Amino acid sequence: MNRPDAPPLAAAADNAQGALFAQSASGCAFANLPASFYTHVAPRPLTAPWLAHANPVVAQWLGLDAAALQSPEFLALCAGSGRLPGVEPLASVYSGHQFGVWAGQLGDGRAHLLGDIQGPQGRWEIQLKGSGRTPYSRMGDGWAVLRSSVREYLASQAMSGLGIPTTHALALVASADPVIRETPETAAVVTRVAPSFIRFGHFEHWARSATEQAALLDHVIAQGFQDCRVGPGDRPDRPATACQLLDEVTRRTARLMAQWQLAGFCHGVMNTDNMSILGLTLDYGPYGFMDAFQANHICNHSDTLGRYAWNAQPAVAQWNLTRLAESLMVLGCSVPDLEAALAPFESTFLQAYHAGLARKFGLSDxxxxxxxxxxxxxxxxxxxxxxxxxxxxxxxxxxxxxxxxxxxxxxxxxxxxxxxxxxxxxxxDPHPQAGRQAAMNRVNPLYVLRNHLAQQAIEAAQQGDASGIDHLMDLLQDPFTERPDCAQYARPPAPDIPVVAVSCSS
Known part of the structure; x- marks a missing residue:
């Protein structure tokens, strides 16, 4: 859609205190944790925002129809001036290892958790990314630029279409507010959703505090890992429960790595604070889908040593899981039990990788x-x-x-x-020859989010034209089915197209 003249949002912000989600808002489960886990802080609303895109599929998961996505209340919520009913936005604290080095306290430096929605597809956390400074901003301005926001918005759709676990994007809102990076740019906010945004880094932050670590463990178990609980709910065996959780997270992460490798996807910044406890692809910064294959491909030009190259990703994930395991020792977990919980990584990864490669080759096993x-x-x-x-x-x-x-x-x-x-x-191979081609085309995409395609959509959006985003979102929803009028989206970049350099600032 093209940028309209943006109306004032003051009245819309007042109405957005509950109009859209009056029946489905369900508080904020994360806010039930001790106050040391977060800071209540309001987003910094964009000035004269315009809705660049809204994702109708994700909206349906939240119980929103097409009319709701065009309402002033929806725009206000996604621009940072609206609120979910009865919830005060917050930013969470966590820590982590960045490029293999302990970085200490980190946190949601430019993200605000708005609360939870109970929709037809379950419970979802609603979070704004790029929505202003928080106490964890580390001197940053807290805003995201349109360039990086378009990349994240499109990436979540690309991964979802490929069947790879990911956070999802509900909306992309832009404005003319100036933001200074390497050059002057303009601000934007992505509204993203996930069952949880908890990272390995949340557990690392409380590695020396048994009380807070136990509270975090109980919260994570209650929110999505009930099968990992050992003992009754009022008297859980926390060391055993923590090891069961680690075992499950290890297996999910191993399967995710296999999917990344088989899609030619490079995350670019696999710090422990960017690793999802749910096994989702989280935080799209300097990512990339490979064009010309190189096993040691580095998509992040800030990664001068190649720590996060394509062929290093599984080993880095295993290293990150070990850091997660170390943080659980404060709960009384023994080293042998933690090692046993980490042990399934290699076999789980290889099983998923081999099975996936067999399907891509058209082999039955x-x-x-x-x-x-x-x-x-x-x-x-x-x-x-x-x-x-x-x-x-x-x-x-x-x-x-x-x-x-x-x-x-x-x-x-x-x-x-x-x-x-x-x-x-x-x-x-016993696989029937007649169905082999169709079976291979169901697992080998024709369209992926190549960097030059994302860049074209970015440059158009910077001129107020979001039609390129809309087209890519539609195409990436089903990247396996060939469309005769979309041949240009299946081609590698032409030799004269400049290589798109992405870094941690992306």
């Missing part, structure tokens, strides 16, 4: 001898710098159009050698 085929695949893509997404997608068509797949490689002979090996393996 994964056999131990397939490890060589898989290693040769990555080596081929790396040596040839082949396009990650198209290499998988066109593999489904090699029986009818092998040349299109071979065209992705500069050394056709090397590619043909791998293809011959693949065909030999596939001939041994």
């Amino acid at each position: 994964w056999r131990p001898e397939d490890a060589g085929l898989g290693d040769a695949w990555w080596a081929l893509l790396h040596a040839q710098r082949a396009d990650f997404t198209l290499a998988f997608r066109r593999l489904a068509d090699v029986d009818t159009d092998a040349q299109s797949w071979l065209d992705l490689f500069t050394d056709a002979q090397a590619a043909q050698q791998w293809l011959d090996r693949y065909r030999t393996r596939r001939a041994q």
